Amino acid sequence: MRISEIFTTIQGEGLLTGVPSLFIRVSGCNLRCVWCDTPYTSWQPxxxxxxxxxxxxxxxxxxxxRHIVLTGGEPMLFGEVVELTAALRAMDRHITVETAGTVWQPVECDLMSISPKLRNSTPWDREGGRYAASHERLRYRPDVLSRLVTEYDYQLKFVVTEPGDLEEIRKIASALHAKPERVLLMPEGISADRLHERAAWLVELCKENGYRFCPRLHVLLYGNRRGV
Known part of the structure; x- marks a missing residue:
């Protein structure tokens, strides 16, 4: 399995925000999000x-x-992740798998951290749009999402760029019968200023809909850099 980096830090996103965690980041992804903050695992793996x-x-x-986070890229692309999670379970580690929810693997997992990609992720203009069609075709797999939320303890983590994204989020959450408290809205951004700007209105949308607000604590603490 191709590994981009292994590092220790705190979890910066989701239900386990603040928990000291060891991250194993795989390199390789079936999507090409226009705002991807780890291009070294996708656009230029x-x-x-x-x-x-x-x-x-x-x-x-x-x-x-004790908390191990498998992230990427897309860790569920690789068959080796099944053996890796089984070995981590035997070591009595807490396992989080961060995935876009487009691929199924029978992994061991304590928290399936699913980040379905919205229309705002499609790279229509990046690199001449050469990845746009494949990304748009692959980014939303309701069959895979349904299986993941049914078989695992989960969180649904959405990257939000504008208030209009909420309509798409509601449709996905409703189709999956997701508990509102397991729907997390995270502002898109790789700088503290941009995150604060979007948080101002995103927090209000969370309050109105019963969703959780999801800050990017690692970016606020350390900035947009690797190994944090």
Whole structure:
């Protein structure tokens, strides 16, 4: 499995915000979100192949970090993630899988962190739009989403760019019969100023709909850089 980076930090998003966590970030993605904040795992994927034993040694070397986050890119693209999560379960680690919800794998998982991609993610103009059609076709898989929210403890984390995104979010959440408190709205942005600007109106939308507001704590604390 191609790995972009392994690092320890706090979880910056979602229900476990603030929890010290070890992140294993795979490189490779079936989508090309226009606002992707980890282009080194999608638009220009980089990293090195690592065997399961090497990954587990990184986990064993950080015994304080019981929470392990598998992220990307898209970790569910890789069959090796099934063996990796089984090994992490045997080590009594808490496992979060961060996924766009477009691919199914029978993984071990304590929290399935699903980030369905909205229309605002499609790269119509980036790189001449050459990825737009495939991204638009793949970004929303209701069959996969339904299975994930049925079989795992979950959170639905949406990246929001404007108030008009809420209509699409409501439709997806309703179709999945999602509990409002498990629907998290996160402002799109990679700077503190942009996050604060969008948070001002996004918080109000969360209050009106019973959804959770999801800050990007790692960006607010450390800025937009790798390994945080």
């Amino acid at each position: 980089e990293g090195e192949e690592m065997e399961l034993a090497a990954l587990l040694r990184h986990v064993e070397a950080e015994p304080v970090y």
